[in-house]
Amino acid sequence: MTAIMTDAPPPPTSSPVQPTAPTAPSFTPTLALVIAMMAVAGCVWLAVDSARSQAKLKQQMVDYLARGDRTNTESRQIADRADNVARALDDRVDQVEQRLADWQNQQAAMEALYRNLARTRDEWVLSEIEQMLLNADQQLQLANNINGALAALQAAEQVLQRQPQTALINLRRALAKDIDALRSRPQRDVVGTIARLDTLIGEVDEWPLQHQFRLPAPASPAAERSALGSLASLWDDLRSLIRVQYTGDRDLALLSPEGGALLRENLRLRLTAARFATLRGDEAQLNRELGLSREWLERYFNVRNEATRAALTQITQLSRGSVRDAPPQIAGSLEALRQARRAFDSKG
Numbered sequence: 001m002t003a004i005m006t007d008a009p010p011p012p013t014s015s016p017v018q019p020t021a022p023t024a025p026s027f028t029p030t031l032a033l034v035i036a037m038m039a040v041a042g043c044v045w046l047a048v049d050s051a052r053s054q055a056k057l058k059q060q061m062v063d064y065l066a067r068g069d070r071t072n073t074e075s076r077q078i079a080d081r082a083d084n085v086a087r088a089l090d091d092r093v094d095q096v097e098q099r100l101a102d103w104q105n106q107q108a109a110m111e112a113l114y115r116n117l118a119r120t121r122d123e124w125v126l127s128e129i130e131q132m133l134l135n136a137d138q139q140l141q142l143a144n145n146i147n148g149a150l151a152a153l154q155a156a157e158q159v160l161q162r163q164p165q166t167a168l169i170n171l172r173r174a175l176a177k178d179i180d181a182l183r184s185r186p187q188r189d190v191v192g193t194i195a196r197l198d199t200l201i202g203e204v205d206e207w208p209l210q211h212q213f214r215l216p217a218p219a220s221p222a223a224e225r226s227a228l229g230s231l232a233s234l235w236d237d238l239r240s241l242i243r244v245q246y247t248g249d250r251d252l253a254l255l256s257p258e259g260g261a262l263l264r265e266n267l268r269l270r271l272t273a274a275r276f277a278t279l280r281g282d283e284a285q286l287n288r289e290l291g292l293s294r295e296w297l298e299r300y301f302n303v304r305n306e307a308t309r310a311a312l313t314q315i316t317q318l319s320r321g322s323v324r325d326a327p328p329q330i331a332g333s334l335e336a337l338r339q340a341r342r343a344f345d346s347k348g
Contacts, residue, residue, distance in 0.1 A: 122165070122344060123344075125159065125163060126337070126340065126341055126344065128156075128159060129156045129159060129160065129171070129337060130337055130341075132152045132153070132155055132156040132159075133152070133153070133156060133330065133333055133334055133337055135148075135149075135152045136148070136149035136150075136152035136153050136156075136330055137149070137330055137334065139152065140328055140329070140330065142284065145280065145281045145282045145283065145284075146182055146185050146281060146283075146328070147280070147281030148280065148281055148282070149182060149328075149330070150179065150182045150183065153175055153178055153179050153182065153330065153333070154179060156175060156333075157172065157175050157176070157179065160172050160175065167340055167343050167344065168340055170336050170339065170340070171333070171336040171337055171339075171340050173336070174332040174333045174335070174336035175333050175336075177332055177333075178328075178330045178332055178333045181328055182328060185328060190278055190279065190281075193278045193318060194275055194278055194279070196314055196318060197271055197272075197274055197275045197278065197318070198275070199314075200271050200311055200314055200315070201268055201271045201272060201275070203307065203311060204264050204267055204268045204271070205264060206307050207264075207297070207301050207302075207305065207307055207308045207311060208301065208302045208305050208307075208308065209260050209263075209300055209301055209302060210300060210301060210302050263296070263300055266296075267293060267296055267297075270289050270292050270293045270296070271289070271293055273285070273289045274286050274289035274290055274293070274318075277289060286318075287319060290315050290318055290319045291319065293315055294312060294315045294316065294319070297311060297312055297315070298312070
């Protein structure tokens, strides 16, 4: 402890203390160098980090730009596809509109065609019925053929039954009324008339002509052996050479055998035509053929013969059996047809 105290500096004197200049520490340059190096390193690090950040940012920007380009390309492609789809849809819409317009035109044309066909069909039906009614009227007025007229009216009624038009109801009623009127008319016995005509046709060859007479019966052999019988036979032969007989007809036609055969064939044809007229129900033709047959019988045949008189009686009865009443009328049906045609024409 003493040594330590000895070695201690002497206490300061009371002389005034002089200020001394401070001395710089010895580590200042090194510290500055370290600080400078650290600053340089920080700047370098900052520069490197900034460059790295810039490069990364640049790479990101490049990626973003590339991604944006791809996105733009895809968007452009999508837009192109959308444009194509839109154009395709526009084309489809145009096609649909065109088809719709065509379908509307076709529908209008079909409706017009249907109206024309319906009108043409109605006109055809009315024309067909008119022809049937005119045929029936001609059958009644010209030939008094009730069966033919009835068949024509029934055919017209069958045509009307297939027509749904209410405008033809009056025509159907008129047709039904005329059909009932024709059915109520007296009818000829067709079977009996044909049977009697067939009998007359088979007997034509048995009717003698006016210039044909029966020769007297030959004398017996016993009378011929006597002289008186021989003279009588000679006198009969002389009388048979020339024979004069009054017939009461100055226009007597002397027919040859060939002419007589033709006359019989013509008379047979007349009776056959009368038979066909009976089958058709043609009273006018039947009366005409029977009248000609009766006229030929009275003119060319021997009416004093029993077979000829029986044939004349049969023909006269057949003529009287004809329906000679006034021919029926179908004016109601014809008037109803005219009204139906006027209604059809006014409807257009």
